[in-house]
Amino acid sequence: MTHFIRWILLLVALAPLAIGQEHAPELDQARSRWERLSPAERARIAQHFDEFRGLPEAERARMMSHLNRLAQARREIEARIPEELRAKLDKLAPEERRQVLREYVETTMGERAERLREKMTAEELAKLDGATPAEREELLHARREELLDRAPRALAFLGRQLDLPPEEMERLKALPQQEKLDALATLGRREMQRRGPPPGVDAEEFKRWLELPPHEFMERMHGHGMRGFRGDGERGPPPDGRGRPGGFGRPGGPPDGPGGRPGLRPEGRDGERGPRPGIPPPDGPRGPRREGRLGIEGQRIVGRAMRPDPQWVIELADLPRELRREQIVGRIHARVIEVLGTQPAVTPAELAKLDALQGPEFFEALRDIVGDLPRGQGEFGRGPGEHRRRDRPRDDLSPPPRK
Amino acid sequence: MNPECRNFRARLADALRGPLDGALPPAARVRLPALGGSTGLGWHAHVIHCAECRELLSEEEALDELLRSLPQPHLPPALAERVLSRLDGARRGVDLDRLLDLQQLEPAPADLARSVIARVHAEQALDRLLEGVPAEVPAGLDRRVLARLQLARRAGKPLVRSQLAAAAAESSETQVRERPARRLLRIAAGFALVSLAGWGAWTLRRAFFEKPENAAPDLVRDSAPLTPQSSGTPTSPTTPELAATGEPDDALLASLEMFEAWDLLATSGGVDASLATLDSLDEYLLDFESAATLPATTDGATSPADPASGSDSDTRQPKKNG
Numbered sequence: 001m002t003h004f005i006r007w008i009l010l011l012v013a014l015a016p017l018a019i020g021q022e023h024a025p026e027l028d029q030a031r032s033r034w035e036r037l038s039p040a041e042r043a044r045i046a047q048h049f050d051e052f053r054g055l056p057e058a059e060r061a062r063m064m065s066h067l068n069r070l071a072q073a074r075r076e077i078e079a080r081i082p083e084e085l086r087a088k089l090d091k092l093a094p095e096e097r098r099q100v101l102r103e104y105v106e107t108t109m110g111e112r113a114e115r116l117r118e119k120m121t122a123e124e125l126a127k128l129d130g131a132t133p134a135e136r137e138e139l140l141h142a143r144r145e146e147l148l149d150r151a152p153r154a155l156a157f158l159g160r161q162l163d164l165p166p167e168e169m170e171r172l173k174a175l176p177q178q179e180k181l182d183a184l185a186t187l188g189r190r191e192m193q194r195r196g197p198p199p200g201v202d203a204e205e206f207k208r209w210l211e212l213p214p215h216e217f218m219e220r221m222h223g224h225g226m227r228g229f230r231g232d233g234e235r236g237p238p239p240d241g242r243g244r245p246g247g248f249g250r251p252g253g254p255p256d257g258p259g260g261r262p263g264l265r266p267e268g269r270d271g272e273r274g275p276r277p278g279i280p281p282p283d284g285p286r287g288p289r290r291e292g293r294l295g296i297e298g299q300r301i302v303g304r305a306m307r308p309d310p311q312w313v314i315e316l317a318d319l320p321r322e323l324r325r326e327q328i329v330g331r332i333h334a335r336v337i338e339v340l341g342t343q344p345a346v347t348p349a350e351l352a353k354l355d356a357l358q359g360p361e362f363f364e365a366l367r368d369i370v371g372d373l374p375r376g377q378g379e380f381g382r383g384p385g386e387h388r389r390r391d392r393p394r395d396d397l398s399p400p401p402r403k
Numbered sequence: 404m405n406p407e408c409r410n411f412r413a414r415l416a417d418a419l420r421g422p423l424d425g426a427l428p429p430a431a432r433v434r435l436p437a438l439g440g441s442t443g444l445g446w447h448a449h450v451i452h453c454a455e456c457r458e459l460l461s462e463e464e465a466l467d468e469l470l471r472s473l474p475q476p477h478l479p480p481a482l483a484e485r486v487l488s489r490l491d492g493a494r495r496g497v498d499l500d501r502l503l504d505l506q507q508l509e510p511a512p513a514d515l516a517r518s519v520i521a522r523v524h525a526e527q528a529l530d531r532l533l534e535g536v537p538a539e540v541p542a543g544l545d546r547r548v549l550a551r552l553q554l555a556r557r558a559g560k561p562l563v564r565s566q567l568a569a570a571a572a573e574s575s576e577t578q579v580r581e582r583p584a585r586r587l588l589r590i591a592a593g594f595a596l597v598s599l600a601g602w603g604a605w606t607l608r609r610a611f612f613e614k615p616e617n618a619a620p621d622l623v624r625d626s627a628p629l630t631p632q633s634s635g636t637p638t639s640p641t642t643p644e645l646a647a648t649g650e651p652d653d654a655l656l657a658s659l660e661m662f663e664a665w666d667l668l669a670t671s672g673g674v675d676a677s678l679a680t681l682d683s684l685d686e687y688l689l690d691f692e693s694a695a696t697l698p699a700t701t702d703g704a705t706s707p708a709d710p711a712s713g714s715d716s717d718t719r720q721p722k723k724n725g
Contacts, residue, residue, distance in 0.1 A: 113675035
């Protein structure tokens, strides 16, 4: 009898685990979320689902991994929305809210992608541009691994910069991988803190940034155009345009030397990476490549001014989508005129003439002055959530862009 | 022994026993009157010419005198009765003549009287000692003794038959009264335990050995591969079904967020969204990688040592920020 009661107590103790597994509240949440979607959204998602099921099993696994990363990135971006903007979002109708949120996420992702493009080689980007989403996941996974391999060296460098005692460095080296990365983010923030507020950020705002978690702080600094390590970051690309060699799976070394891969362009700096996929080629539909008069630093400043601020999307959320886009283009216009006013190469008369133009004419005239922007420095005439359009030869999985 | 002696000794025995056997109070019986005086045996004609009977009478009178001189013993009244009754039993059937004959055959020891007197003196000393003992009983002793006795009885001392019978009757009545309720309680408890065990086993089995009906399927393995589709024109039965009923597949629901994220790939041309999956720390390390290949900048700012060179860059000591 005693044994019987013991068994029953054991079963009763384990039952909650079973119940927890049996009931899937996530599924119920997803169902109610599904019910809130519009018919068009449902149809699009169902189409993605069918496309997914049509993939071979190996590709499905990679695709799932990539989509999960995307969903994670999206969650993080949405979580960073400031409170005041979130309150504005909450006042919108559900469908409108989803639309604005989507534009916000796309604009933020586009901004981050532009930054990352600046820091990647032409070879890397060419591979990415020509890959399917599943292949991109594989390429980016390998790239992440490469970057993580550099974490100990970055940690050692920061330790020297911050005069950490040897025993503390030994402790950091012995940390597990994830804790090591957290320590890297923390030390990175301390190192940036030592440098003081970046240009354009006053002491008070910088103080608020420093109160953010290390990863958030870094995101804010990157978004402001700061580089984590001093090399060429805040002051533009190095004069000699030297970059690191390689790209995906590169062994390092000179391009045609030992360990290099013949035929691949190892240079990674802007202006030397050759034609960029998605950017009008020298003799493409938009005519020959234009050099402009501003120089690399001026191009960088204008390029940054041409990026739509993701927050604008929510600030203008009350407007219909097309009107919102026009407003954002108008803000970009004003900001470009403002930064061009600081450039000695642009005369006031030219500036006034440029300011009077609108739409495509404005951007064509701007292109004459600035020249074709280096990779990652923005694209003329892009609105919020509008990413570079490409032929997308291998993106067959994706449906045509929405209207 | 001649008949006169026998007659005389029978009268002496009667006188020693007392005039009315059993009628006298014990105190009076133990205090025998002077044999010669009250009974008149001292004046019996036989003792005048029978020296033996005269001597016997004298001894008895001396003993009587001695006994009279002793203090009255404090014996329980029942003791005297018990002793006398046992003596009666012993005497019953005993012929006094035979007894007397035995006395003749076996004379009493010569020092009997002395030893008796010594014993009596010892008894007197004991009496004095006992009289010196305080006769006060501690308060509550009776209650304590009774309580102990009750405990002892409960512990195992058998009860008397009447008590046993009464207790048995009471117990059987109680059992008859409690049996239905207890039985029902036991049945209910057993049923509850069995139900609980069954429920526990069922839930565990469902959780660990069966796939729950509404659990998210493994999308990678469970998805039935379809014929590769031409771009943009879905041929799967899912879409029409969805359009008609609005009821999505559970597999889709389980990964709804994932398929919503797919939209980002669709609208961004793919690459930008994919690039955005690199997080801020990845970007930081990209900066490190870029800076690692650069020489110290013109304003004296430091850059990391070349991580791709394969040399031990940790040993380099770069210049600090000015």
